[in-house]
Every structure is written in C-alpha cells, then in structure tokens.
Amino acid sequence: MSNIRRFIWRHQNLFRILLIAVFYNLVALIGMQLAVLPGDVATVWVPAGFSLAVILIWGSQVWPGILIGAFSTYPILGPSPVSLAIGVVTAIGNTLTALVGAHLVQRFTHSRYPLEQVNHVFLFIIWGGLISQLISATFGVTALLVAQWISASEVGDVFLTWWIANFTGVIIYAPCLLVWLTPTKQRNIKVIQKFLRQNILEVISWLVLSTIVIKFAFFEQATIEYLMIPLLVWSVFRFPITWTTSAVVITTSLAVIGTVQERSIFVRDDFNASLLFLDSFIAVISITVLVLTAVLQERTNAILDLENAKHNLEDRVVERTQELSQANQQLEQQQLNLKQQADSLTEALAQLQRTQAKLIQNETMTGLGQLVAGVAHEINNPIGFIHSNLTPAQEYFEDILKLLLLYQAKTPKPDPEILEFMEEIDFEFLQEDFLKLITSMRSGSERIQRIVLSLRNFSRLDEAELKFVDIHDGLDSSLLVLQHRLRDTDAPSIQVIKNYNKLPQVECFAIYINQVFMNIINNAIDGIRARQQTETTSPQGQIHLETRLFDKSVIQVIIHDNGIGIKPEHQTRIFEPFFTTKDVGQGTGLGLYNSYETIVTQHGGSLVCNSVPNQGTRFEITLPIRKP
Template sequence: MLHTSPENNLILVVDDTLTNLEIISVALIDSGFTVITAINGEQAIQQIESRLPDLILLDVMMPRMDGFETCQKIKANPLTQDIPVIFMTGITDTDSKVKALNLGAIDYITKPFQKEEVLARIQTHLQLRNLNKNLEKIVAERTAKLDRTLRELQEFQVQLVKQEKMSVLGQLVTGIAHEINNPVSCIYGNLGHALTYFQNLINLIELYQKNYPEPVEPIQDAITAMDLDYVCDDLPNLIFAMKEGIQRIRDISNGLRIFSRADTENKVECNIHEGIDSTLLILKHRLKGSEISLPIEVIKDYGDLPLIECFPGQLNQAFMNILANAVDALEESNDKYSLEQPKQISICTMLSEDENHVLIKIKDNGTGMSSEIQQRIFEYLFTTKPVGKGTGLGLAIAHQIIVQKHQGNLEVNSQIGMGSEFIITIPNS
C-alpha cells in the first residue's frame, strides 16, 4: 500500500474562527504536516495562487465569500481543480452536504470533530490523491508508449507497402522496357535503311521516266492508279513520322527505367530534373484531359542544379505521389476552369541562398485545403477522398521518403480556392 509522508504535504486550513484555526493547525503540525492558513475565502484564493496546497480544509460559514463559493472558484480553475477539498462545518443538514459534494468536495466533517478522525481522513485522501497521480502518470506513459509503437508500426507498414510496390513496379517496368527495346531498336535501326531503299527506288523511277518518257499503256494506268507523284512526295514524310513515333516509344521506355530505377543501400548522384520529367511522362495520360475534363498545363521553371546524392527510385516515388495529388485536386472541379483560366501545375527548382539545399516547389491552382487538413495531410491513412479513391498513404510515404530517408523537409502552403504548393527541401551534399 502507498503511504504518504506528512512532511511532503502542505495543508491549507481556512476558517474565520481563530480558535478553530489554531486547534486544527497545531494538530496538523504536530502530526508532521506543513500548514498554511486563511481566515476567509479571498485570502484562501490568494494563498492558493502563491503556493498550491496538497489538500484544503475549508469552513463553510464565512463572511463575504462562504466556503461553497470558495470551493466553486477552486474547482473552476484548471490549475487548482484537482486539489482535494474537505468541508468543515457545524451544519449537519443533508442538503448542505449534497451541495458540498456536488461542488467537488471529497469529504464533509461536522464540528465538533475528533483530532484522530480528521487526521485519518486527511491521510486517506492524500493517499488516494497520490494513487491517482501515479495512476495518471502510468496511464500517460503507457499511452505515449502505445502511440510510439503504433506510429512505428504504421511507418513499418508504409515502408513494406512502399518497398513491395517499388519492387514489383521495378521488376514490371524493367521487363517491359527490355521487351520493348528489342523490337523498337530493330524498327528504329531498319527505318533508316528503309528510307534509303525507298529513295533509291524513287531515283530509279525518276531515271526511267527521264529515259522512257512514254511508258506503255499498262504502266501508265498503274502510275495513274497509285498516284505515283504523291507517293514519291509523301513516302519520306511517312518514314520520318514513323521514326519520331519510335523515338517517342524509346523515350517512354527510358523514362520508365529512370523512374523505377532500383535503389542501392547508399545514395547515388542523380539528376533531379530527369526524375521529375520521367514522373510527368508516366502521368501524361492524366494531363491530356478528356471529353469531360480540361487538360492540365505543366509549367516548368528548372534552375541550374548539380547532381544530387539521393535514392533516385524513392525520390521519384515522392514526386509521383505529390504530382498525382495535384492532379487529383485539379480534377475535383471543372467548373472553375476555362481556356482563359486553364488547369495548371507549376514546377520550380532552385538552390537555396546558401546553396546547401535543393528546393523543389510543386504548385497547383486547384481547390486548395483548409488549415485543419494541412495539419493532418502527412498523417498515415488520412485522406479526404471518397472511399475507394484514396488510401491515405501517398503523401505520408512522400513525407517519409523526403524527411527520414533524405533528411530533408516537406511542407505545404494552401488556401481554400487558391490551390496548394508543396515545397521539398533536400540537402545538397
């Protein structure tokens, strides 16, 4: 059982009768308690404000401010509301006792009282208070520990999801890129030869036309049917268009490999702009717009950045999550936008003034968010999207990648109706 040492406890005795005040004070001091006194409610409040007692013995019948009003003021103050109050009075009616207890008093001692009874009740209530304090401390410590454990578990779960997602994506993209590259390289390489062959054939036809200007009727009919002049003019254009299409496929394949590149245990030097461009390449189908949605204009303002030591694959995932969030915000309402006010995402990169950090600012002119949402936007599993539309992991993962993995910073500035800006800060070292 927890025992309370009197020497460690301060008792405030409030009574307008000096004889009662002296008798109680002497008894308490003889028992080892530290005692302070007050002869009315106002003085008691002043004593409490200067030094918080561990327990208050409070007389009911006092001039100007009686014990009930004094108790009410004590319990109304968050700093003093937990101090045990024991009423002392000669009034013995039930209504007064009920009123005292309803005001927050823990006990009611009627006069005349026995010294041993008063001391026993004081000791009991002090022990109960100390038990409550210890219990509250234990609960607070365990709650904090549980919060830490839950946070660590959530971070671990997010890490697993992120690693598995990137691992699967990396394997998928690597396989697709490999399968695409072989036929694409074949087509791209042969298009040049095909153009040369066609040009040689056209030259040969022109040579025949020059030396045999009057072809026989079947040949003339074939020339007319195929519109030979148009074919000769248009065929090089077709070849060039095909080469551009194949080059586009090669760029997409290369962008996918850049985006999903596997990270090593150590940071490597990386071109930040390549990572952002590869992310935009993957999101291009969402930027084009549709029959029911206007396209999204991307404005890039890239600064002159050095190669940055980072984990490229993870950093690209952070870019993807932030940019996808911006696209989601712009897709929420089409009524706001028009040809005069298009949907826009601006991406600005620069070095900090001391050149020790790289800044990446991603801003949209979407619906924006309230300050309450901004405070929770990076929490695990927090989402404002409808059920089935969002997991609440995207921005939490981005925050984890930038802050924990890269010792950087991710913050958001936003206003309702004014869009949002995410500012990424990464050490330049």
C-alpha cells in the same frame, strides 16, 4: 556536546515539563502582584494563556508541568495547610482547563495552530477562552469559598474576575506563544531581522507613536486609548505576525499595570467598572488583531495556493485530497496504469502503421520499378529494330526510285499497261508521301525511345542506393508518367509551367525522390480536377514547377497548383499514415506520409505544405545536396 543533545532529545518530554513548571510558577508569581480582589485574584491571568498554548504546541503529555507550576505558587506565597489545599484544587482546575480547552479547540478547528482562519479564531476564543476557563474559575472560587478566603457575597465578583482574567490571559498571551513557538517561515527570526533592516524608518515611526499613545492613555489618563487600534492594524498589515502579537502583549500588559496603579484612563470610582473598561479594551484590540491576522493569513494562503496550482496542479490535487481513502488512491494508480498502457498501445499502433506504410511503399516501389523496367525493356528492343531500319529503308526506297526514273529515261515510250498501273497507284503522290511516312515513323520511334528512357529514369532500379542525380530528370520523368492525366480527353487539359534554375546534382535515393514528385503532382492534378468539377467558371488548371539553389548546400523544389486546396482542419494531418480525404478506394493515405518520410527522415530535408481552400496548394521541398 552531541551526547548532551542526544540525552536532551531522548528526555525532551521531561525537560519540557520542568520548563513549563518553572515558567508557569514565575508568571504566576508576577500575576499575583497584580491581584486586586480578595483571594489574590488577578485582573489578567498570564498562566491561563501559557498553559493552553503549551498543550496545543507540545500535546497533552506535558500536563504535569502545568499541575506542578500551578501548585508550587501557593507554598511560596503562604506555606499553610489551607494554602496548600487551595493550591491543589486550583492546580487541578487549571490543568483540566488547559487540557479541555486544547481538546475542544483541536476538535472544532482540526488544528494545533488555530490562528490562520477567521472561523478558527472565533472557535479558539469561544472554546479556549470563554467555555473552558469556566472550569478554572469554578475550581478556584470554590476552593477560596470553602477555605473562607472570600465571603459568599464576594463569590460573584471573584468568579467573574477570575473568569475574565483567564479569558483575557488566553486571548492575549496564547496567540503570542503559539506564534513564537510554532516554526514557520513568517515567524523566523531571520525574517524579522531582514524586515527591520529594510523598514527601519517605518518601525521607528510605529514605536514612537505607540509609545506616545501608551504613555498618555495608560499612565496620564488621556482619552486616546483607542488610538492603539489603528496602530495595531498598521502592525497587522505591515509587520510580521510575531511583532504584532508581541505588541498586543506589551500594550495590554502596560494597560493592566497602569490600571492597577490607578493611572490609566480605565480607572473609575467603582472597581468593577474599571475592570469592565479595561477588559473591554483588551478584548477589542486582541480580538481585532486576531481576526485581521487570520484574514491576512487566509488571503496569503489563498495566493500561495493559486501559485502552487499554477506551478504544480498535480501536487496541489494530491495535497487537497489527502482525506481520500486507500481505495481511491488505488483507483488513481489503476487509472495511471491504464493510461500508460493506452499510451503504449497508441505508440505501438503508430509504429505498426509506420512499419506497414514502409513495407507497402517498398513493395509498391519494387513492383512498380520491376514492371516499368520490364515494360521499357520489352518496348525498347523492337522499337530499336524499327528505328534503326528506317534509315536503310529510306535509302532503299530512294535507290529503287532512282532506278525507276532511270528506266523512264531510257524508255521514252513505256508500255500502256505500265502507264495504266502508274496512274492507278498515283505514282507521283506515292513518291512524295512515302518519304513523309518514313519521316513520321522516325519521329514516332524517337518519341517512343524518349518515353522508354523516361520510364527507366523514373524506376531507376540501378539507383536504389545513394547516387548523385539530376533533380530535373526526376521531375520530367514524373510528368511523363502522369502525361495521360494532364491531357485527359474527358476534362480540360492542365498546363505545366516549368521554372528550372541551374542546380548541381543531388545525392539521394532517386527512385524514392521520383515517387515523392509523382505523389505531389498526382495530388495537384486531383485538386485541380476537383475544383473544375465544383466550379463552373474555374480558371485553367496550372501546375508550377520551380527549382532553385536555396543556399550553398541545399536545393529547393516548389510544386504549386491552383486546385481546390486543403481544408485547415486537415492540413495538420496530411502527413499522418493512412489519413486521406478521398473517397473509399480512391487513395491509401500513404502518399504524403511516404513523401514526408522520404524527404525528412531518409534524406534530412524538409517538406512544408501551405494551402488556401479554393485557391491552391504549395509544397516546398528542400534537400541537402549531399545527404548528411
């Protein structure tokens, strides 16, 4: 079986030619049975539509099949020399008609299937039906006249009938063959079977009504022939196109048969009048169906185009720009390459910015940590001496004071010079004030020790690796470092409100977490100062610090201020590297970017900003208790 298929495939053109010749001969013989004019001229010539359709479908290379089929009819009907001569001439005319008609249709419609657009349908009717069929009529009538099968007085009627028969054959049978032999989804037999199963009652109703109209109009001479138009319109809108074109073929064929048998509504006393009524009816229903079918097909194609555009715009653009030259395609490819290069450069720039920001942060934190640690160390040593010597100094003073009091007790009449000096130095005030000085010095040294401890906690050079720390210590250290900004003598002080809840220690890189706190609090101070400068009656600046256990494994830190806020168009960019709204020299644009990288990337937490202009900004930080 596979060998036979391969043989047929290799010689498919030959098989098509033979098939066309046989089928052409059969339909021609049947058509001759409907001939009513001298010269065996039929009222509807089926082979005209058949030959045009096969040329459109399979190409001009199958023309020998038409030539053979057209010629072979005459030897069968009357194998005489004259008949053979007429057969040769008419065969040549019919073959040329099909070739010229197909060429003209393809040239003006640019399609082998000219039924999907209304303008293509009219071009098909004009070039394939009206113009090209003049060739066949001219060849055929000339041959009949030369052979004296018709008289000169009959030439006009025979020519008109021949031409109209070919024209009606084209508009009736060619569309049906094109629909059935051109494979598309709509014309698939499975689609028709599925439609019949789903709409069996509608199909039966249509068949019953059509049968009634055909019977009474074409075989009972009832004047209801044009009721077929709404029935065929019904078919166009509801049934597959294969069904509709087949219905047109059946309807018109039965109309021709009924007219030839003189039983249809088209029969008149004058044969030409009968032919005129019949062909008018055929033309009306055929052209109406073809135009409506094309309109629906255009609508369907438009809907499909819109759906395709929704799902894949790029593919639709490619499909609709197939006529572009190779140069345009190369230009598109170059544009694509440039876009890819631009994307690569953009990504490289973003990566470079991230790397630069990271290096700056690391360098800054390292330098800051070393500076703070050095300062803390240098301050801590001398202040330690001072603080540790204050207690002995107070004890020594108290001992000396006791000694002086003992001298006073043992010497009831002191020397006048001593009394004068005691009065000069205000000895009684000196006794009281010296102890106050010692107490004040002790308080100051203790405060310096606390500052040094906070500086060391903030820098945490000993905690550059993961370690469990108290988040509250980091917040307090950041506040202490920024204390000079909170209590700026040139501006109203800013109130810090703490709402610390009990938290477990958190595993983190403390030096970087402290930097995040300082960045956000520093920005809060900037926002409050900016609002104080722009509003004459701005409320007192406040920064709220809140900590809480978000769930069993996550803690949350909220830093909320009542500053000037962030504009909506800037809120989506505040975490970008080097983005800043401050004046040149006032900020690097790395603070919030580094904060985001620290919280989200380095610790697996989240950093969210919500801001309302002229009301304040709220940062919510979540950190896992144990770093994932």
